[in-house]
Amino acid sequence: MAYRALDERSVVDYVRACSAMEAIFETGAALRAREVGDGNLNLVFIIENVADPEQSAVLKQALPYLRVAGESWPLTRERMRFETQALLKYNELTPGLVPRVYEHDQEMSLVIMEHLRKHQIMRKPLVARERFPRFVDQISSFVARVLFFTSDLYLSGLAKKTLMSEFINPHLCKIQEDFVFTNPYMESPENQWNPRIDAQVREVRANGALKLALAEMKAGYMTHAQALIHSDLHTGSIMVNERDTRVIDSEFAFYGPIGFDLGAILENLVLNHLSHYAHTPDPRARREYQAYLLDLVRSVWGEFARKFETLWIENNRGELVPEPYWDFPGGDDAFAEYRRRYMADLLRDTAGHGGAKMLRRMMGIVSIWDLTSIEDLDQRAVAERLAIRIGSRWVLERARLSSVEDLVGIVLEETRGVEEDLAG
Amino acid sequence: MAYRALDERSVVDYVRACSAMEAIFETGAALRAREVGDGNLNLVFIIENVADPEQSAVLKQALPYLRVAGESWPLTRERMRFETQALLKYNELTPGLVPRVYEHDQEMSLVIMEHLRKHQIMRKPLVARERFPRFVDQISSFVARVLFFTSDLYLSGLAKKTLMSEFINPHLCKIQEDFVFTNPYMESPENQWNPRIDAQVREVRANGALKLALAEMKAGYMTHAQALIHSDLHTGSIMVNERDTRVIDSEFAFYGPIGFDLGAILENLVLNHLSHYAHTPDPRARREYQAYLLDLVRSVWGEFARKFETLWIENNRGELVPEPYWDFPGGDDAFAEYRRRYMADLLRDTAGHGGAKMLRRMMGIVSIWDLTSIEDLDQRAVAERLAIRIGSRWVLERARLSSVEDLVGIVLEETRGVEEDLAG
Numbered sequence: 128m129a130y131r132a133l134d135e136r137s138v139v140d141y142v143r144a145c146s147a148m149e150a151i152f153e154t155g156a157a158l159r160a161r162e163v164g165d166g167n168l169n170l171v172f173i174i175e176n177v178a179d180p181e182q183s184a185v186l187k188q189a190l191p192y193l194r195v196a197g198e199s200w201p202l203t204r205e206r207m208r209f210e211t212q213a214l215l216k217y218n219e220l221t222p223g224l225v226p227r228v229y230e231h232d233q234e235m236s237l238v239i240m241e242h243l244r245k246h247q248i249m250r251k252p253l254v255a256r257e258r259f260p261r262f263v264d265q266i267s268s269f270v271a272r273v274l275f276f277t278s279d280l281y282l283s284g285l286a287k288k289t290l291m292s293e294f295i296n297p298h299l300c301k302i303q304e305d306f307v308f309t310n311p312y313m314e315s316p317e318n319q320w321n322p323r324i325d326a327q328v329r330e331v332r333a334n335g336a337l338k339l340a341l342a343e344m345k346a347g348y349m350t351h352a353q354a355l356i357h358s359d360l361h362t363g364s365i366m367v368n369e370r371d372t373r374v375i376d377s378e379f380a381f382y383g384p385i386g387f388d389l390g391a392i393l394e395n396l397v398l399n400h401l402s403h404y405a406h407t408p409d410p411r412a413r414r415e416y417q418a419y420l421l422d423l424v425r426s427v428w429g430e431f432a433r434k435f436e437t438l439w440i441e442n443n444r445g446e447l448v449p450e451p452y453w454d455f456p457g458g459d460d461a462f463a464e465y466r467r468r469y470m471a472d473l474l475r476d477t478a479g480h481g482g483a484k485m486l487r488r489m490m491g492i493v494s495i496w497d498l499t500s501i502e503d504l505d506q507r508a509v510a511e512r513l514a515i516r517i518g519s520r521w522v523l524e525r526a527r528l529s530s531v532e533d534l535v536g537i538v539l540e541e542t543r544g545v546e547e548d549l550a551g
Numbered sequence: 552m553a554y555r556a557l558d559e560r561s562v563v564d565y566v567r568a569c570s571a572m573e574a575i576f577e578t579g580a581a582l583r584a585r586e587v588g589d590g591n592l593n594l595v596f597i598i599e600n601v602a603d604p605e606q607s608a609v610l611k612q613a614l615p616y617l618r619v620a621g622e623s624w625p626l627t628r629e630r631m632r633f634e635t636q637a638l639l640k641y642n643e644l645t646p647g648l649v650p651r652v653y654e655h656d657q658e659m660s661l662v663i664m665e666h667l668r669k670h671q672i673m674r675k676p677l678v679a680r681e682r683f684p685r686f687v688d689q690i691s692s693f694v695a696r697v698l699f700f701t702s703d704l705y706l707s708g709l710a711k712k713t714l715m716s717e718f719i720n721p722h723l724c725k726i727q728e729d730f731v732f733t734n735p736y737m738e739s740p741e742n743q744w745n746p747r748i749d750a751q752v753r754e755v756r757a758n759g760a761l762k763l764a765l766a767e768m769k770a771g772y773m774t775h776a777q778a779l780i781h782s783d784l785h786t787g788s789i790m791v792n793e794r795d796t797r798v799i800d801s802e803f804a805f806y807g808p809i810g811f812d813l814g815a816i817l818e819n820l821v822l823n824h825l826s827h828y829a830h831t832p833d834p835r836a837r838r839e840y841q842a843y844l845l846d847l848v849r850s851v852w853g854e855f856a857r858k859f860e861t862l863w864i865e866n867n868r869g870e871l872v873p874e875p876y877w878d879f880p881g882g883d884d885a886f887a888e889y890r891r892r893y894m895a896d897l898l899r900d901t902a903g904h905g906g907a908k909m910l911r912r913m914m915g916i917v918s919i920w921d922l923t924s925i926e927d928l929d930q931r932a933v934a935e936r937l938a939i940r941i942g943s944r945w946v947l948e949r950a951r952l953s954s955v956e957d958l959v960g961i962v963l964e965e966t967r968g969v970e971e972d973l974a975g
Binding site: 279284285287288289291292295296297298300301304305309312313314332333335336338339342343345346349350351352353446447448449451452453454455456457458460461464465468469 | 703708709711712713715716719720721722724725728729733736737738756757759760762763766767769770773774775776777870871872873875876877878879880881882884885888889892893
């Protein structure tokens, strides 16, 4: 059926008529809907059984464009195609770690999916110092499985390129290209930053070595088609509870560098860590929770690397390097060394992309709630200055980083003495 | 019209009816055709005006598949689409350096193009020690212009990705992936080599460090979408005469690493250089011509690099790094350093890909005429052993190579003393 934007009334008729209806709701159920999206990018409806609101689903429909930065971006409804395609691929590769898809309709640019009623976006509970005992295991499985099974390490050359051709996603890529790697570091009208860090922002924008390194990371983002990356995997795209982790909002998905996804997760954990200098005045509670967050950084990387390499060894059927290639005396060692170098490259890329994303949050179009929720601008600036130093070093020093402990080490070095300053 | 393979009779009717007819031949001309292709991949017809054979054109039509290595490769007629698309793009970016296209017909998988009656495939005249005074200028313009104008240094992100999506070329990519980077270095039934270099071939296949480096080059070939590369740019894909250079056979074109094209040219010049130990028994004539060939290696790279960087400076409108990004005190220096590093990466990539291609010619499915035309297997082995050493070093030592003189230096080091051995 031809595209038309739904409203709270028409969405109920749409769902009642759709073939997934019986999989979600009991036969003949009366439904009600409410729109809960922010209205910028998508309409998001929650549809419930009036008699039993536990029976519910989410319907997400793309609007034809997004107004952002005072400029109209040509974000066509195609982006819903990318979100849906990625969700379907994720459901195939990592069922249970993303919302289930009940139905999708390309003409209408919509998808009907599982309503995650008992999950929350990860940012807020991290600010509230909650802990998620299964997060490391689950998020590392998500990235390891999706990235491995869509890479040339697993797929045939033909299958990889066919999948890649379905994920050429130029408009959404451009948003990240501009807003992660370019505009924050030069004059651009949409940039925003805390006036208290004006000097640091100016320093970044005039730091030739850093900008050169950021341009190199951008070249990687634009040209390195390594695996199907989510490409917006911050803690606002992750929903959690005590038992469960789900990745959402996959409209940016395309074939890009693996390190961009890992960098997003690690960087967001570090920024949350820094936010606690303001959010958690009690030094002991703060230290404990910050230590927990750095352990998450270590173990998300560590578990990702362990699982990714295990998948590789156990499913080594991609065409990049077929098994018989290593069939010679010493071949096992050569293959092990190849894997070691591959993982070391991923870590350096993770640092570079994570650092870039940390910096852009300080001086680009969007900050993150962990920091913007700090109302005192001086307090906020403490965290932001640290983030600028840590992000800059992750980018600039990436070539020498050889373990996740080196990334954490930079956080520890840069935050040394902050406790005393706050106490004094 | 539906696809049907043409023959020498039906091709004349086809050409007479096509709209380009009048652009090629005088009105009412009687035409004759002969098939000159090797019949494996494509039909190639030369169509002439009976009354004036100088009026002629080439019609190239893809056959539905290719039988190679005893196995049927799914080389669909799509490859003619890639060849034609690339030819059209080349005609736009470097008119005069490729055959003109008169007409193309996707349904029929054919293209009608300029007949290069006065050019010859470059291999043979290089073996005959001919010189081509305009080759360096022309081939360097071809690669510099095509690679620059299709890269993120010139195009918008949207335009680059749109063009890239038209050149997802998995079947032809697979041929290079398998036959350049993988199969030659392991047991594979289609491999062929001179029995005199059996020991050296076995050494390569058991050299863990080398195979690891080759696997890294392959990963780059499979994932690094830098520019629209020709991807088969050896001296058999270049036609020359005293005044003119033309690039042909572009069916492998896709978005890949720039160094693969440069590597192909340089590597073929080096292999031709080595072939003269057999082809040119006179030491003085040999030395002079080998020096000429190494000067071609130096100046093809040098002119490519100079022109590419000049195009970049003068047409810096790609979205990778927009001009205003460098607008800060010291920004010019940072931009210059960025370009310097970019070009240095290209040189290292050129060495790695060139080295891989040199090796595969010694032990894979296809050698090159420069060497196979040496009938004495011992003489041929002299060149081949040198090629294996040079190719291995280009691949293994690429990280330390910082100028084309370093690549030439490896050739000079490895060939030192060969003169004396031959004389002795």
